[in-house]
Amino acid sequence: AHLWRGVIREYAARLPMLEGAPVVTLQEGGTPLIPAEKLSERVGAEVFVKYEGLNPTGSFKDRGMTTAMSMAAKHGAKAVICASTGNTSASAAAYATKAGMTCAVLVPEGKIAMGKLSQAIAHGATLLQVEGNFDDCLTVSRKLAEAYPVDLVNSVNPARIEGQKTASFEVVDALGDAPDIHCLPVGNAGNITAYWKGYREYHQGSESPGPATRLPQMWGFQAAGAAPIVLGHPVDEPDTIATAIRIGNPASWKQAEAARDESGGRIESVTDEQILEAHRFLSSQEGIFVEPASAASVAGLFQVHAAGQVPPGARIVCTVTGHGLKDPQWALREADGTEIVPVKIPVDAYSAAVALGFDS
Ligand code: F0G
Numbered sequence: 349a350h351l352w353r354g355v356i357r358e359y360a361a362r363l364p365m366l367e368g369a370p371v372v373t374l375q376e377g378g379t380p381l382i383p384a385e386k387l388s389e390r391v392g393a394e395v396f397v398k399y400e401g402l403n404p405t406g407s408f409k410d411r412g413m414t415t416a417m418s419m420a421a422k423h424g425a426k427a428v429i430c431a432s433t434g435n436t437s438a439s440a441a442a443y444a445t446k447a448g449m450t451c452a453v454l455v456p457e458g459k460i461a462m463g464k465l466s467q468a469i470a471h472g473a474t475l476l477q478v479e480g481n482f483d484d485c486l487t488v489s490r491k492l493a494e495a496y497p498v499d500l501v502n503s504v505n506p507a508r509i510e511g512q513k514t515a516s517f518e519v520v521d522a523l524g525d526a527p528d529i530h531c532l533p534v535g536n537a538g539n540i541t542a543y544w545k546g547y548r549e550y551h552q553g554s555e556s557p558g559p560a561t562r563l564p565q566m567w568g569f570q571a572a573g574a575a576p577i578v579l580g581h582p583v584d585e586p587d588t589i590a591t592a593i594r595i596g597n598p599a600s601w602k603q604a605e606a607a608r609d610e611s612g613g614r615i616e617s618v619t620d621e622q623i624l625e626a627h628r629f630l631s632s633q634e635g636i637f638v639e640p641a642s643a644a645s646v647a648g649l650f651q652v653h654a655a656g657q658v659p660p661g662a663r664i665v666c667t668v669t670g671h672g673l674k675d676p677q678w679a680l681r682e683a684d685g686t687e688i689v690p691v692k693i694p695v696d697a698y699s700a701a702v703a704l705g706f707d708s
Contacts, residue, residue: 352378355411355514356418362517362549362556365510366415369422372447376403376410377514381522381665386633387646391653393662396527397636397646398519401671405467408512408539408669409439415511416501417443425449425499429492431485432502433535433592434464435670440501441471452498454478454485459591461639461675481586482536483597503538504599512539516546517558519665526551526560528662533644533669534568534577534615535593537604543667544607564665566613568604569648571641575617577604589620589678592641592670614652622647627678630668637672637679645669 352358354373356366379402387395400408413436420428429452430440437453437460444451453468457477468475478485486502493500503509520526526547532540544566550558570578574586574594583596598604608615618626623640626647630636645666652658672679680688693699701707 369418372417374404395664398667405439406671407435412508412511413439413443416507419507420499427498428501429498430501431489434460438467441468441473445471463674509542512542513546520560526564527665529664530564531567531645531666535595537598537600540568541600541603566607566611568615569644572617572619578617590641618647638668639670639675642668
């Protein structure tokens with residue numbers, strides 16, 4: 349039997365940077381690429397969902413954290429630091445524990461989901477709530493990493509991008525070639541950068557040719573209240589219910605634009621309402637529970653479809669980046685905002701039958 353060994357061992361030949369590094373892994377990657385029938389029907393294409401919420405800490409960050417932490421271990425680091433809207437901090441904390449390092453995380457006060465906060469604390473990170481937004485947290489983290497003996501494990505660390513590019517490899521390995529279109533949420537823009545790098549490296553036209561005969565269009569989607577790349581300027585006070593992508597000045601801005609332009613793709617914005625509609629569609633129609641930011645990829649696909657711009661029959665992959673249990677409160681409201689309260693019954697089968705509509 350073949351047991352999945354984590355992205356560094358599975359893709360060692362394509363991760364030269366990691367050569368000779370001790371492997372710090374929680375066996376991340378190898379996530380399902382789920383055929384999405386209802387989604388396909390709605391947009392008239394062949395849609396798959398790459399379910400990154402099934403990584404060890406519940407988000408795609410683990411792909412980049414195994415590589416970043418292994419590189420940190422390689423040069424003898426004892427401590428790591430990151431800025432985070434939540435998922436990076438959860439992942440860094442878990443992998444630092446695995447590596448036997450200490451971990452400090454800087455998060456925007458009051459703006460990270462409870463699940464992520466508790467993960468960072470559970471794994472023993474030192475957590476600072478900064479009176480500012482993610483962009484402020486990243487500025488402070490960068491300064492600390494320059495001045496003190498602590499490794500920065502945000503996606504500005506090239507090892508993060510190396511690990512995250514393996515998601516593209518998995519998509520091509522599963523489908524037998526690259527899809528026509530790849531949809532992603534965009535926050536700090538590291539992930540769209542990494543996917544595009546992965547697709548290029550797996551393409552037969554590249555320096556070390558791989559199994560893909562073509563390249564996908566990269567379609568990135570930002571939240572409307574935090575859409576600097578779409579607007580063409582930084583957003584000072586980014587705001588969205590999708591707290592994971594509440595970012596006003598993405599570190600990999602230029603690389604995201606390059607991914608868009610080189611692939612003939614697009615980067616657009618979607619409203620919180622659209623994000624929540626896609627979130628509900630995934631959970632109620634596809635059986636896939638994601639956190640709101642993750643649903644931006646699907647919300648974006650719906651938007652492009654509504655504009656009549658999804659090529660009929662195209663093969664499309666939507667990455668959903670984080671698990672629904674990270675930030676579960678959004679499922680407990682109707683589309684109009686009213687709270688959903690579970691029906692209460694006495695210990696009685698007849699009452700249950702009536703409540704369930706089996707009997708009147
Ligand atoms: N989706 C989720 C669930 C995320 O946590 C993030 C980023 C993104 C999408 C966007 O990815 O930044 O590479 O464009 N979260 C970071 C964090 C910022 O701190 O956890 P990106």
